Structures are given as structure tokens and as C-alpha cells.
Amino acid sequence: MLSRAALSRQAGLRRSSAIAQRFASTKSLRDTLKEAIPIKQEQLKKLKAEHGNTVVGDVKVDNIIGGMRGLKAMLWEASVLDPIEGIRFHGLSIPDCQKVLPAAPGGKEILPESMLWLLLTGQVPTAEQTRELSRELAEKGQLPKFVEDLVDSFPKTLHPMTQLGMGVAALNHDSSFQAAYEKGMKKPEYWTHTLEDCINLIAQLPALAARIYRNVYNPGTPLPGINKDLDLVGNYSNMLGYGANESLTEYLRLYIALHGDHEGGNASAHTAHLVNSTLSDPYLSYSAALFALAGPLHGLANQEVLRWQIAMQKELGTDITHEKIKEYLWKTLKSGQVVPGYGHGVLRNPDPRFIALQEFCDSRPELKSSPIIELVNKTFQVAPDVLKEHGKTKNPYPNVDATSGCVLYHYGLTEFKYYTVIFGVSRALGALTQLVWARALGLPLERPKSMSMDALEAFIKKP
Numbered sequence: 001m002l003s004r005a006a007l008s009r010q011a012g013l014r015r016s017s018a019i020a021q022r023f024a025s026t027k028s029l030r031d032t033l034k035e036a037i038p039i040k041q042e043q044l045k046k047l048k049a050e051h052g053n054t055v056v057g058d059v060k061v062d063n064i065i066g067g068m069r070g071l072k073a074m075l076w077e078a079s080v081l082d083p084i085e086g087i088r089f090h091g092l093s094i095p096d097c098q099k100v101l102p103a104a105p106g107g108k109e110i111l112p113e114s115m116l117w118l119l120l121t122g123q124v125p126t127a128e129q130t131r132e133l134s135r136e137l138a139e140k141g142q143l144p145k146f147v148e149d150l151v152d153s154f155p156k157t158l159h160p161m162t163q164l165g166m167g168v169a170a171l172n173h174d175s176s177f178q179a180a181y182e183k184g185m186k187k188p189e190y191w192t193h194t195l196e197d198c199i200n201l202i203a204q205l206p207a208l209a210a211r212i213y214r215n216v217y218n219p220g221t222p223l224p225g226i227n228k229d230l231d232l233v234g235n236y237s238n239m240l241g242y243g244a245n246e247s248l249t250e251y252l253r254l255y256i257a258l259h260g261d262h263e264g265g266n267a268s269a270h271t272a273h274l275v276n277s278t279l280s281d282p283y284l285s286y287s288a289a290l291f292a293l294a295g296p297l298h299g300l301a302n303q304e305v306l307r308w309q310i311a312m313q314k315e316l317g318t319d320i321t322h323e324k325i326k327e328y329l330w331k332t333l334k335s336g337q338v339v340p341g342y343g344h345g346v347l348r349n350p351d352p353r354f355i356a357l358q359e360f361c362d363s364r365p366e367l368k369s370s371p372i373i374e375l376v377n378k379t380f381q382v383a384p385d386v387l388k389e390h391g392k393t394k395n396p397y398p399n400v401d402a403t404s405g406c407v408l409y410h411y412g413l414t415e416f417k418y419y420t421v422i423f424g425v426s427r428a429l430g431a432l433t434q435l436v437w438a439r440a441l442g443l444p445l446e447r448p449k450s451m452s453m454d455a456l457e458a459f460i461k462k463p
């Protein structure tokens, strides 16, 4: 019998060769998808025909009243979340992706375009294919004038996430899906129009998000145009005014690639999926998703983490010991608040995205010695034990939000209320990918059955 180590080595080798086989050819994104779709359609047909009645799990009353936690009830192609290991994108872990997905010329971090290609097709793109996608996105990145005017008319005091959601909804003015539907488009064509809308939206998000930043925090300053030779984040960073900061630009690439997808059940991705299942177009679907992301138990937690850590720093002064952090954590918990950035609906270990972002900090001397990053690290050393002792949360470990904002803060992007907008630029990669797959696979309107408490009790009493 093979030892555990040998079995794990074998599994590792099998995985590396599977990764190698998944290197895409020289085909375009659309041709790669055209090849992948019939294979998946066949897989779905077979699953339905051969296993349509196979039981996957029980539905307990706890599931119904507990936010459907633990219910396996959605089809989601691009990623799967393991409670211990964390996320895998088409089977690739974060370290796998960091090894195989192309980076920017001269950079090291994953280019979000290469993550998008992987999520959409299940294949690892070449550097050349990634560059082509970057160029396409840059060419399509300009906002229509009326959306610029709309965003410019918002009061500066309107939360940046509200502005983003409204801007994205307004972009549906030019939806290819909606226009084709009005002309009587047939079901097999749904995915192609969905894809065009999704690519256009991903392309336009940086200009929209940067405009919101400029209007709210630097009104009256000029906004640079889109440079066709830059990648998506290169342009975003440039438009935000941080283009000269290569470290921050690289961090944004990693951040946006890693936040792209987290399987289907998270509130933002699930919202996009639900809304799009009504054949609402991708812009409206993603706009709805952004308003789910804007909640403090979900994406907005990254804003809340910084606010909480800064308040802690202010209260505890310069000599911040583990003991003082412990007291501050108890004070937060006793006041009935959650510790932002800790806990998770599925994960039961430190989030590997948190680890990857911490490793980024460890790789740069200026970040290693940054007071805010030191504070996040020290909090990580104390918080899990405090949360275990508190005894409520099923997962006392940090999620990605526990650290994602601190690098932005260190490099001078200190406006916390903007942070979830960056998350919103990222989550489009995965949420929109699934819309393409849902339409290519002909998935139906999502409509679970709900029950009242009276109906549940009557069901329980039934002999």
C-alpha cells in the first residue's frame, strides 16, 4: 500500500499534468468557449437523464430557518469552496493559479483577465491570449456619455456602492441581450448575447468605478483616458490616480483576481444568478448583486474592518499589546457587534485569500513594517482564541476582508467607503461568468419553494 505522502505526491502529479493539459491553445476566447459548451451541455444532459433522482442531501427545518446554510442547491461551474481548503477555480487552488496564470509584463501577480479566461473556459490562457483579452477590454472600456453625466450628477455623499449599482444598471441601455430578446432571439443564442454584455460590463467597470472615486474624493481633477496598451487593472489604477505606484497596482491585480469568484451561494453571486434566471439582462443582474455585496455581513465588511482597526489603533495608542487587543475584541463582542473580517458561512479555516494577501505583504519590506498591517497581523494572532472562547461563531478565523483593505490604506487609498467598489469590480468576473454558463446550459428560472411556520408545523405533525 502506498504511504499518505506517496499518495499525495501522486495526486499532486496528476493535478500538475491536468493543469498542463488545460493550457489553452491559440484560440480566441469565443472559439474556446464554443468548444467547451457542447461538452458541458452533454454532461448536463447525462446527469439529468442518469441521475436526476439521485438524493444529494436532506432538507432540515434548520436549513429552512438558517439561511439555507449547508444546502447543496445550486449549479455553479467556475469554482467550488471547500470548508477547510478554501476556494478552487476549476479545480485550481490559489497557489496553483499563482503558478500558472499569466501576470503583467514585469509583474508577478495574477492578471484578472487571465482569471476571467480560466473562470469562463476552464482553461489556462497563454500570455498572448491574456494580452488579447486585455486589449479587447481596453477597447470596450469607455462609458457612454449619458452614464458619465448620470454619475457626475450624484451627490458626493451618496455611498460609492449605491453609485456603482446605479451606474451598472444604467449601462443596460446598450444591452445586447435585451435588444436581441425584443427581436425574438431563440434560446440557443442566449449565451452569445449574455457573453457580449458580460465582456462589455467587465470592460466598463474600471472607468465607472474610477469616475465615482474621482467625483467623491478628488472632484474637479482630470480623469486619464483608457490606454489600449494597458491591462484592465493597469488602466483602473491609472484612472484612480495610483498608476505610478507599481506595488499598489500589482496588489490590485491580485486582489481583483482573488475576489473574482467564491462559488455560487455567496450573497452577491447568488443574487446575480437569481435575477438573471428571469432573463433580466446581465447589467441589471449584476447591479442587483452589487447591492447584496454592499451589506456589512458580506463585501462591505472590508470597509468595516478598516474602520474597526483604526478605531482600535486610536483607542489603544502606540504600544499595542496582544493583551490590549484581546480586551478590545471582548469590548466589541460584549457590545453586541460582530468582529468584522472574522467568521464565514462555509469556511472553517483561515481563508486562503487572506493568506495570499498576507504573503503579498510579507514580500514587501514597506508593508511588513506598516503599522496598520502589523495591527491586522497582531489581531489575527489573538482573535481566533477570543472568538473560540466567546463560543458563538462556527468559524473563528479571518476571512479575506480581515486584511484586504489594509494594503490600500498603507499606500494612501484611505477612503474606506470606496473599498467595496473595488470588490465590486472584481466579483463581476465570477458572477458574470456563471450567467454565460447558466444561459448556455439553459438553466431555468430559479424558484425555490418557501414554507410558513404553520405549514412547517403541519408537515411535522403529519403521521
Ligand SMILES: CC(=O)SCCNC(=O)CCNC(=O)[C@H](O)C(C)(C)COP(=O)(O)OP(=O)(O)OC[C@H]1O[C@@H](n2cnc3c(N)ncnc32)[C@H](O)[C@@H]1OP(=O)(O)O
Binding pocket: 069, 296, 297, 298, 299, 301, 333, 337, 338, 339, 340, 341, 342, 343, 344, 345, 346, 392, 393, 394, 395, 399, 400, 401
Ligand atoms: C467576502 C465575505 O463576504 S466574507 C464575510 C464578511 N463578513 C464579515 O466578516 C462580518 C463578520 N462575520 C459574520 O457576521 C459571520 O461570520 C458571517 C455573516 C460571515 C457568517 O455568518 P454565519 O454563517 O451565520 O455564521 P455562524 O453560523 O458562525 O454564526 C453563529 C453565531 O456566531 C455569530 N458570529 C459569527 N461570526 C462572528 C463574528 N465575526 N463576530 C461575532 N460573532 C460572530 C453570528 O452572529 C451568530 O450569532 P447569533 O446566533 O447570535 O445570530
Ligand SMILES: O=C([O-])CC(=O)C(=O)O
Binding pocket: 259, 261, 262, 265, 266, 267, 345, 346, 399
Ligand atoms: O462565500 C461567501 O459566502 C462570502 C465570501 O467569502 C465571498 O463571497 O467572497
